Amino acid sequence: MFLAAKQEIKDALESALSDLSYTTEDLGIERPPEDVDAIIASSVAYRLAGKAQAPPPKVAEEIAGEINTAELQYIDEVTATGAYVNFEPSSEYHIRTLEAGQNEKYGRRPDKQKSVVVEHTSANPTGPVHVGRARNPIIGDAIARLLDYAGFDVETHYYVNDAGRQIATFTWAYETFDETELPEPERDKQDYDLVRYYRKGNTFLEEGPEEEVEVAEEEIAAIMQGLEEGKPETYDRVSEVVDTVLSGMQDTLNRLPAEFDEFIKETKFIRDGSTKEIVTQLKKTEYAQETEDGAWELKLDDFGFEKNLVFVRSDGTSLYTTRDIAHHSWKFDNFDRAVTVLGEDHKLQAKQLSTALELLGEDTDALDSIHYSWVNLPDGTMSTREGKGIDLDDLLDEAVARAKEEVEKRLGDRVREETLTEEKIEQIAHQVGIGAVRYDIVAKQPTKQITFKWEQALDFEAQSAPYVQYAHARCSGIIEEAAAAGIARPSPEKITTTELETDAEVDLVETVARFPAVVEDAADELQPHVVATYTRTIADKFNGFYRECPVLDAEGKTQQQRLAIVVATKHAIQNALDILGIDAPNIM
Template sequence: MFIAFRREVETALAAALDDLGYPTGDLGIEEPPADVPAVLASSAAFRLAGEAGAPPPQVAAELADALDLTEANYVGGATAQGPYVNFTPSEEYYAATLESAQANGWGRLPDSGESVVVEHTSANPTGPVHVGRARNPILGDAVSRVLDYAGHDVTREYYVNDAGRQMAVFTWAYENFDEADLPEPGRDKPDYDLVRYYRAGNEFLEEGEPEAVEEAEAEIAAIIEGLDRGDEATYERVGEVVEGVLGGMRETLERLPAEFDEFVRETEFLRDGSTHEVVADLKASEYAFEEEDAWQLDLEEWGIEQSFVFLRSDDTTLYTTRDLAHHEWKFDTFDRAITVLGEDQELHANKLRAALDIRGNDTDQLEELFYAWVNLPGGESMSTRQGTGVDMDDLLDEAVLRAEEAVRSRMDDRIRDDDLTEADVERIARQVGIGAVRYDIVSKQPTKAITFDWEDALDFEGQSAPYVQYAHARACGILGEAGDATATLDADLLTTDEERNLLQAVARFPVVVESAADELEPHQVATYARDFVDTFNAFYRSCPVLADDVDDDLRDARLALVEASRNTLANALSVLGIEAPASM
C-alpha cells in the first residue's frame, strides 16, 4: 500500500504544481521523521521559494491548499507544517494494508519483465570454502533474493573456474600422489579429501628437486594446452577433480544457504570456440599489441595503466580472456548482469569492462557489487588447517553450537509445561546460529569491513537475527494460542498509536524491497526488520491481544494485525535468506 500511497502523492503534487505554474521536475518526496504523524512529506517548497519570491513555509501552505485529493484512495489528507507538506493515510489505506499483508506473498512486487543474472561466490574449486570469502555467498544470495522479491526473473550463477594453471596443478597432483603419503582429511567431505593433493602438489613444485619439478611443470603445461585446444580426454581428467571438490563446496554453501540455478563452467567457452573468436577479434583491435611474446590491450584511454593480457606466449588463453567470452554470453542471455566481487577484484573488473567496451558490448548491462572483507576477532577458539585459516564449515559449526548453548540457557531461565524437545532445540540452534552469521554479515553496508563478533550476532535482545526471529516466534505463539479465534479484517478498531504505527510499518515493506533491489542493498531489509521488531514489541507491550478484558471484535482485529506482522517478518527474513522459527 505504501507504493500506491506514494503514487497518489506524486500524482496530486504534480497536478498542484502544474496548476500553480511551478515546474514539476522535482517533487521533493521523502519520509518524514518518526515524530511526524505522516507517511510521506514534500520538501518542494525549498526549491520553489526563489521562484515564488516567498519563504518556504508560505509556499508549502499554498501548495497544500492547491492539492486535490478527491481521487485518492489511500491519501487521507495533506497539511503544511513549516516548509513541508505532510501526507497522512486514509482509513482505506490501513484496511487495504491489513488485507494485503495477510497473504503469504506479502512484499512481492509485480513481475518487471527483466531478466537478471547474479554471479556470486565462484570460488576456485581447489578446496573447502574459506571464511574470508563468507561475505560473497551471503551477500550474493541476499541480492538475488531481493531482486526476485522485486519482480525480476533472477538466475543465480556460480562461475566454475575449471581451466588454467590451478586446475592443471591439481589434476597433475591427484594423478601422481599416493593417498597413503598424505595427511588425514580434516572432514569426511570430498573437498577436504581432495585438497590434500593440491597442497602436496604445490609444496612439491616449491620445494622438490629441480629436475623432478621441471618434469612436473611440463606435464602441467600439457594439461593447460589440452584444455585450451578442447581435448576431451583432458577435460575428463580435470573434471574428475573439479566435480569432486565442487560437490563438497556445494554442501557447505547449502548450509548457509546459498542457492544456485546455474553452474557455468569456464571450459564451456573453450569448447564452443567463443574464447578463440574473442582472441582473433582482439588481435585485430587498434588497442592490441604484442610484447614479450604475449598479446595485450592498451587501456590508457580508459584511465587504466596496466595492460590487459589476453594471450600467452605459448598461444594459450587466460582466465581473463575466457571471462570476456563468458560475459558476452551473459549479455546475449540476460537483460542485466550483476557480479559480486571482493574489493581486491576492482582493477580486474575495470580492465574487463574496458575490454568488453573495445569488443563493442553495451557495458551498461553490467554491474559490479564490491564488498570488504569479514574478519574474525583475535583469540577465537576456531580450528585452522595447514595455513588455510578458518573454513566456513568450522564457522557454521561454531555458530550452531553457540546458538544451542544460548537456547538451553534461555530454557533454564524459563521452565514451561511445553518445554522444547531435543529435536526442537537442534532445529532452533541451526536456524538461529546460521541466521546469526547471515544477518551479521548482510546487515552491514557491503563496502564496510566487518569484524564478526559472536556476542553481538547471538544477542536475543540486540540488533541481530535472533532478535528478529524471536519476534516472529512470538507472533506465531499468539496466533497459536488464539485457538478458534479468527483474525478479522477491521482496521477501524485499531486506533491506538502503537496499532497505527505497526500498520504503517507493515505497509512500508514492499517499498523497502523496491529500494533494496534498486540500490542492490539488502542491508536495507535487515535494518527495516530490526526497526519493525521495535515497533511490534511496542504494540505487544501496550495492546494485549488475548487478555480477558479485550472484547472479541478488538481481539480479532489485533489478531489480524499480528498475522500481518508475522507475514512481514517471515518474508523479510526470507529476503535475507534467514529461517523464521515458529517457536524459540
C-alpha cells in the same frame, strides 16, 4: 499500500505545482522528519523558494493549501512543517495495508517480465570454503532472492574456474603424490580430502629440488595447454579433481543455504570455440597490440587504466579474463541483465572486463558488479592455499552449538516438555545459529570490512537475527493461541474501518505498509542490507505493540483488528527474512 499512496502523492503534488505555475521536475519526495506524523514528506519548497521569492516554509504552506484531500484515497491530511509538505495517511490506507498483509506472499511484486542471472561465490575449487569468502555466497544469495521478490525471473550461477594454473597445479599434484605422503584430512568430506594434495603440491613447487620442480612446471603447463586445445583426456583429468572438490564445497554452501541453478565451467567457453572467437575479435580492435614475447594485450590507458589487459599469453593460451569475456557475451545473449558478486580484489579485473565488452559492442548497462570487503574473525586473516585460517564449516558448527546453548537456556523448563523434542531443539538451534551468521554478514553494506563477533550475532536482545526471529515467533504464538481459543483469523474482506486506537498500532501498520516499497528500492539498488535494516525496524515496532496492545484479551472489532495486525506483521517479517535467506522459527 505505501507504493500506491506514494503515486497518489506524486500525482497530487504535480497537479498542485502546475496550478501554482511551478515546475514539476523534482518533487523532493523523501521520508518525513522523525517528529512528524506522516508517511511521506516533500522538500520541494526548498527548490521553489527562489522562483517564489518567498522563504521555503511559506512556499510549503502554499503547496499544502492547494491540495484537496477530499480527492485522495490514502491521504487524510496535508500539512506544512517548516519547509516540508507532509502527507498523513487515512484510515483507508491502514485498512488496505491490513488486507494486503493477510496474504502469505505479502511483499512480492508483480512479474516484471525480465530475466536476471546472478553469479556469485565462484570460489576456485581448490579446497573448503573459508570464512574470509563467506560474504560472497550470503550476499549473492540474498540479492538473487531479493530480485525474485521484486518480480524478476532469476537464475543463480556459479562460475567454475577449471582452466587456470591453480587447477592445473591441483590436477598434477593429485596425480603425483600418494595418500601416504599426506596428513589426515580435517573432515570426512571430499574437499577436505583433496585439498591436502593441493597444499602438498604448492609446498613442493616452492621448496622442492630445482630439477624436479622444473619437470613439474612442464607437466602443469602441458595440462593448461591440453585444456586450451580442448583435449577430452585433459578435460577428464581436470574434471575428476574439480567435480570432487566442488561437491564438497556445495555441501558447505547448502548449509547456508546458497544453492545454484547451474554451474558454468570456464572450459565450456574454450570447448565451444567462443574464447577463440573473442580473441579474434579483440585482435581486430584498435587497442590490441602484440608484445615482444608474442603475447596479446589491450592498451587501455585511454580509458584510465595504468595496466594493460593481456588476453593471450606468449604460449598462445587464453587467460581467465579472456574466457570471462566469452562468458559474459553468453550471458548477454541469454539474459536481460547480469549481476556479479565479487571480492574487492577483483575491482580492476571487473572494470577491464566491462571495457573489453564495450569494445566488442556489448551493452554493459545491463551488467552490475557488486564488490564486497572481507569477513574477518578477531583472530585475523585466512589463506586456503597455505592451509591456514577457519573454514566456513567450522564457523557454522560453532554457530549452531552456541545457538543451541542459548536456546536451551531461554526455553528453560519447556525443554523437558514432550512437544519440544531434542530434534525440535536442534532445528531451532540450526535456524537461529545459521540465521545469526547470515544476518550479521548481510546486514552491513558490502564495501565495509567487518569482523564477525559471536556476542553481537547471537544477541537476542540487540538488533540481530535472533532478535527479529523472536518477534516472528511471538507473532506465531499469538496466532496459535487465538486458534486454540477458537478465535477466527479475520478474512481480508471483513477488516473494518475501525480507527486504530493507539500510536503503537499506527506505527506498526505503517511499517508493515512500507515492506513492498522496501523490496522495490532494495532491488533497484541491489542492496539486501536495506531489507535487514527494515527487519530491525519492524521487530522494534512489533515489540512496542506487543507491550502496549493486548490481542487475545481485547474484545470485538479491536480483537479482530489487532489479530489482523499480528498476521500482517508475521508475513512481513517472515518474507523479509526469507529474502535474507534466514528461517523464521515459530518457537524460540
